[in-house]
Amino acid sequence: MNTPRLTDTQRLELFEPLFASTRAELERLADRDPRVLWALRRKLTKELIYLERGSPQTRNALKRRKMRSQNGLCAICRQTLPPSGAELDRGDAFLGYTDDNTRLVHHGCHVADQRRKNYG
Numbered sequence: 244m245n246t247p248r249l250t251d252t253q254r255l256e257l258f259e260p261l262f263a264s265t266r267a268e269l270e271r272l273a274d275r276d277p278r279v280l281w282a283l284r285r286k287l288t289k290e291l292i293y294l295e296r297g298s299p300q301t302r303n304a305l306k307r308r309k310m311r312s313q314n315g316l317c318a319i320c321r322q323t324l325p326p327s328g329a330e331l332d333r334g335d336a337f338l339g340y341t342d343d344n345t346r347l348v349h350h351g352c353h354v355a356d357q358r359r360k361n362y363g
């Protein structure tokens with residue numbers, strides 16, 4: 244898996260201004276209320292995670308479709324998957340959680356596969 248990373252230039256020219264303006268906007272919107280600032284940061288964090296990973300409902304629906312299309316078998320070891328706790332493995336992380344870019348696997352198979360990819 245090749246996960247895209249920002250270059251030093253992109254980090255400097257794209258990310259740092261984005262982060263600085265986001266932080267300033269949070270402060271401005273909170274208007275010195277630490278409770279509002281905390282809640283805004285927390286909500287923004289959650290929504291950013293959903294942008295990258297999809298909502299829990301979307302991912303659960305995808306898991307159900309993959310469970311059916313894989314006939315209940317792990318895409319790595321081909322053994323039966325448990326009714327809950329199976330994990331979605333993305334082919335390319337930046338392509339997201341789509342039917343074409345994911346496979347359903349055991350947690351243990353997922354961890355071992357990622358370890359193999361990272362150290363292989």
Ligand SMILES: [Zn+2]
Nearest residue numbers: 317320349352
């Ligand atoms: Zn497995």
